[in-house]
Amino acid sequence: MAMRKPMIAGNWKMNGSFELVTELSSAINKVKSAKIDVVVFPPFPLISLLQQQGITVGSQTVSEHNPGAYTGEVDAQLIKQCGAHYTLVGHSERRSIYGESNQRVADKFARAQQVGLIPVLCVGESEQQRVTGQTESVVAAQIDAVIDKLGLAALKDSVIAYEPVWAIGTGKTASPEQAQAVHKFIRDKIAASDSDLAQGLTILYGGSVNEENSEFLFAQPDIDGGLIGGASLKADSFTAICESAKRTV
Numbered sequence: 001m002a003m004r005k006p007m008i009a010g011n012w013k014m015n016g017s018f019e020l021v022t023e024l025s026s027a028i029n030k031v032k033s034a035k036i037d038v039v040v041f042p043p044f045p046l047i048s049l050l051q052q053q054g055i056t057v058g059s060q061t062v063s064e065h066n067p068g069a070y071t072g073e074v075d076a077q078l079i080k081q082c083g084a085h086y087t088l089v090g091h092s093e094r095r096s097i098y099g100e101s102n103q104r105v106a107d108k109f110a111r112a113q114q115v116g117l118i119p120v121l122c123v124g125e126s127e128q129q130r131v132t133g134q135t136e137s138v139v140a141a142q143i144d145a146v147i148d149k150l151g152l153a154a155l156k157d158s159v160i161a162y163e164p165v166w167a168i169g170t171g172k173t174a175s176p177e178q179a180q181a182v183h184k185f186i187r188d189k190i191a192a193s194d195s196d197l198a199q200g201l202t203i204l205y206g207g208s209v210n211e212e213n214s215e216f217l218f219a220q221p222d223i224d225g226g227l228i229g230g231a232s233l234k235a236d237s238f239t240a241i242c243e244s245a246k247r248t249v
């Protein structure tokens with residue numbers, strides 16, 4: 001991953017508080033380094049606050065619509081104004097709990113880029129899909145929905161996060177070899193059309209990453225960092241994961 005800077009992203013999901021912002025931002029500011037990008041995805045109301053503490057931030061989702069009568073949704077432009085640089089799109093919890101289709105995720109990806117937010121496109125198969133041999137076709141379809149809508153070049157200003165659904169919040173991490181195989185599949189798929197784009201693309205792994213397994217995952221050639229859930233809420237764990245990413249550089 002010589003030409004790609006490792007990224008460690010913390011997805012707080014529906015957790016967090018003003019107190020956690022204080023605790024985590026001081027820990028992250030200590031671990032920050034030019035060697036890695038550290039990004040936090042907190043709930044919407046904490047975006048500005050974290051940004052004011054010097055943390056690079058993103059939202060956990062974004063509306064696909066332009067501003068208007070969409071009660072409860074948050075506009076991409078406003079998220080950007082709050083200081084966010086990134087947004088997750090298509091996290092598996094959004095897909096499964098809120099019914100987001102590949103098409104809708106592609107619409108969100110498009111809207112994010114329209115206002116200059118960098119979308120982090122989350123992809124991954126369920127356990128059932130893995131055991132029935134559908135991992136590659138599921139992941140390919142999730143990526144193709146974006147390519148079909150916007151063209152391959154849209155992936156240039158984006159990040160992909162491979163998060164197998166069976167590994168999220170379960171403590172069942174994909175082995176480094178399992179994760180590497182899917183990351184390589186994604187990079188090869190894109191390289192078939194544009195090898196420079198594929199070589200420059202940051203592909204994160206997510207799903208039960210912790211300070212014990214991060215080093216082995218990040219040592220894989222196509223794994224450029226992690227999207228961390230549970231362990232991103234604990235200063236010690238999150239900073240240890242960041243340190244393990246620094247050691248790969």
Ligand SMILES: O=C(CO)COP(=O)(O)O
Nearest residue numbers: 011168169207208229230
């Ligand atoms: O969903 C995730 C990050 O987006 C992963 O969550 P866990 O690290 O808690 O498994």
